[in-house]
Amino acid sequence: MLAHIGRRIVATIPVMAIVALFVFSLLYIAPGDPAAVIAGEQASPEDVEKIRRGLGLDRPFLSRFGDWSWHILQGDLGTSMFTGLPVTQLIVQRLEPTLSLMVVTLILAVTIAVPMGVMAAWKAGTWVDRGLMAFAVLGFSVPVFVVGYLLAYVFALELDWFPVQGYTPLSAGFWPWLENLVLPAIALGCVYIALIARITRASMLEVLQQDYIRTAQSKGMGQGGILFVHALKNAAVPIVTVIGIGVALLIGGAVVTESVFAIPGLGRLTIDAIVRRDYPVIQGIVLLFSLVYVLVNLVVDVLYTLLDPRIRY
Amino acid sequence: MSAQSSSLASTVAIPSNVAVEPAMPDVLPPIKVRRGFAGFVYRHPTIAFGAALLIAMLSIAVLAPYLGTVDPTALSPAKRTRSPSAEFWFGTDMLGRDVYSRVMYGARVSLAVGFSVAILASLAGLAIGLISGFVRWADGVIMRIMDGMMSIPPILLAVALMALTRASVSNVVTAITVAEFPRVARLVRGVVLSLREQPYVDAAVAAGTRSPMIILRHILPNTLAPMTVQATYICASAMIVEAILSFIGAGTPPNVPSWGNIMAEGRALWQVKPFIVFFPAAFLSLTVLAVNLLGDGLRDMLDPRMAKRL
Numbered sequence: 176m177l178a179h180i181g182r183r184i185v186a187t188i189p190v191m192a193i194v195a196l197f198v199f200s201l202l203y204i205a206p207g208d209p210a211a212v213i214a215g216e217q218a219s220p221e222d223v224e225k226i227r228r229g230l231g232l233d234r235p236f237l238s239r240f241g242d243w244s245w246h247i248l249q250g251d252l253g254t255s256m257f258t259g260l261p262v263t264q265l266i267v268q269r270l271e272p273t274l275s276l277m278v279v280t281l282i283l284a285v286t287i288a289v290p291m292g293v294m295a296a297w298k299a300g301t302w303v304d305r306g307l308m309a310f311a312v313l314g315f316s317v318p319v320f321v322v323g324y325l326l327a328y329v330f331a332l333e334l335d336w337f338p339v340q341g342y343t344p345l346s347a348g349f350w351p352w353l354e355n356l357v358l359p360a361i362a363l364g365c366v367y368i369a370l371i372a373r374i375t376r377a378s379m380l381e382v383l384q385q386d387y388i389r390t391a392q393s394k395g396m397g398q399g400g401i402l403f404v405h406a407l408k409n410a411a412v413p414i415v416t417v418i419g420i421g422v423a424l425l426i427g428g429a430v431v432t433e434s435v436f437a438i439p440g441l442g443r444l445t446i447d448a449i450v451r452r453d454y455p456v457i458q459g460i461v462l463l464f465s466l467v468y469v470l471v472n473l474v475v476d477v478l479y480t481l482l483d484p485r486i487r488y
Numbered sequence: 489m490s491a492q493s494s495s496l497a498s499t500v501a502i503p504s505n506v507a508v509e510p511a512m513p514d515v516l517p518p519i520k521v522r523r524g525f526a527g528f529v530y531r532h533p534t535i536a537f538g539a540a541l542l543i544a545m546l547s548i549a550v551l552a553p554y555l556g557t558v559d560p561t562a563l564s565p566a567k568r569t570r571s572p573s574a575e576f577w578f579g580t581d582m583l584g585r586d587v588y589s590r591v592m593y594g595a596r597v598s599l600a601v602g603f604s605v606a607i608l609a610s611l612a613g614l615a616i617g618l619i620s621g622f623v624r625w626a627d628g629v630i631m632r633i634m635d636g637m638m639s640i641p642p643i644l645l646a647v648a649l650m651a652l653t654r655a656s657v658s659n660v661v662t663a664i665t666v667a668e669f670p671r672v673a674r675l676v677r678g679v680v681l682s683l684r685e686q687p688y689v690d691a692a693v694a695a696g697t698r699s700p701m702i703i704l705r706h707i708l709p710n711t712l713a714p715m716t717v718q719a720t721y722i723c724a725s726a727m728i729v730e731a732i733l734s735f736i737g738a739g740t741p742p743n744v745p746s747w748g749n750i751m752a753e754g755r756a757l758w759q760v761k762p763f764i765v766f767f768p769a770a771f772l773s774l775t776v777l778a779v780n781l782l783g784d785g786l787r788d789m790l791d792p793r794m795a796k797r798l
Binding site: 189190191192193194196197198201204205312313315316317318319320321324325328332339423424426427428430431434445446448449450452454457458460461464465468469 | 633637639640641642643645731732736759766772773776777780781784
């Protein structure tokens with residue numbers, strides 16, 4: 176078990192190295208000369224050359240990549256070209272809202288989607304199934320910011336149940352924090368719910384045909400027990416997989432959701448960085464989110480062996 | 489059951505010396521075979537509905553100039569932020585441009601981006617997937633690179649690429665294609681690896697068929713079905729990503745009316761003039777829905793074993 180986890184962790188290193196190489200190339204081929212930007216308008220070509228040599232920008236690609244990677248491993252993501260602040264500091268400042276949004280969405284989506292998929296599989300072929308799956312197709316098709324505006328319009332502007340926009344830090348109390356996150360989480364969760372519900376249904380349908388389900392039924396076990404104890408546990412591997420893969424949707428969607436609901440998180444930082452062409456910040460964010468995504472899927476991989484002891488590597 | 493017993497009863501009532509045509513017990517209802525176009529629609533309602541909706545959107549895109557539209561970029565500051573009326577069906581935006589005209593012309597950008605990305609990503613993915621599945625020594629390296637690219641969430645990758653270049657429709661297409669094609673490559677590689685083990689491929693090898701011919705005759709036709717399904721999903725996803733990129737200001741240039749741009753411009757006013765955001769949003773959602781339904785229907789049609797599962 177430990178050896179297996181160790182192997183999986185080692186296997187993520189080349190993946191992250193390729194992500195890093197890719198992200199570094201982005202800055203390398205980025206238009207504009209950082210040395211000229213730093214030197215300013217009045218600088219002579221000699222000054223620019225001096226700064227370039229000072230920053231090591233005249234060195235070959237691989238040598239710069241090695242240097243850059245070494246700094247990243249030490250937690251130094253470079254300096255923002257616009258604000259002059261360390262990228263790490265900028266990211267840490269904006270981390271809480273984004274992390275809150277993603278965690279709330281994840282919990283909300285899983286608690287809605289899994290029972291939804293189980294229900295659809297149990298009632299397969301009926302109008303319940305059709306209705307739930309129609310909702311799933313809709314969830315895939317309506318873009319996250321459309322759902323966001325719709326929810327904000329109905330539940331915040333018209334009904335006034337929730338705040339329209341903004342974010343309250345967790346330190347200001349749990350309920351105010353949650354109140355601000357409900358609508359964004361539903362908006363962001365829609366695609367995710369649709370994805371998980373579909374896979375749950377497919378996986379459950381497969382399992383419900385097994386002999387041991389019939390055995391459980393014939394010994395008089397309750398329907399709920401059969402569905403959630405016998406069936407769901409055996410259907411769990413594809414579900415957990417898709418929950419891991421779907422985190423990519425959450426990350427991409429968070430950027431947009433934050434802009435709809437004016438949440439000052441990493442999404443806002445990303446958009447500001449794009450507008451200002453602040454490449455080190457963009458690099459830092461892409462690297463961070465990719466690392467989160469890879470780690471989530473690493474956890475999923477480890478979970479397989481816990482969920483299904485038959486899986487051995 | 490009741491139909492059967494009633495037909496038996498009528499048989500018994502006839503005297504045995506009278507020759508009559510024996511009544512067929514109608515246990516099996518007659519199978520009505522539906523052929524032609526109507527039959528296709530009956531058997532694949534999702535494809536029919538998705539295709540009809542998509543054709544409607546394509547017609548809007550092609551016929552945009554003839555649908556009672558005006559120049560989508562014409563400014564008339566005196567008539568800005570009008571609510572929907574007989575003159576301006578979808579109202580006007582903050583610069584006085586006709587939202588109806590802009591939404592109709594916006595269909596062009598969304599569909600063009602969706603289809604271009606679907607085709608380009610499929611071709612790139614097919615090429616890389618075939619190489620990876622056939623050239624064993626390249627497989628490890630190629631798949632590690634694909635894994636790395638797939639570890640960057642697609643929207644973020646597209647955003648990062650767009651930050652490097654000028655805003656233009658072709659750059660948007662390139663950025664989304666780069667973000668999407670590794671998934672196709674992975675799919676094609678998987679299909680190729682399983683096909684290589686098939687007896688008919690062994691037979692072709694034994695018969696001395698050259699590799700290019702095996703790929704063309706045996707491998708390629710079998711990758712088409714899963715690839716078509718994947719391509720429709722990529723098309724749907726590309727249209728959403730284009731709208732998201734434009735919405736956050738990293739996509740189609742602002743002077744081109746695309747659904748994402750119209751929404752981005754309506755964003756500042758959405759609390760007072762929500763229609764500017766809602767009309768393009770509705771069209772975008774319907775188009776994506778059409779493509780998704782088409783994809784679901786195609787998947788069920790091309791792989792009946794999976795039908796009704798997902």
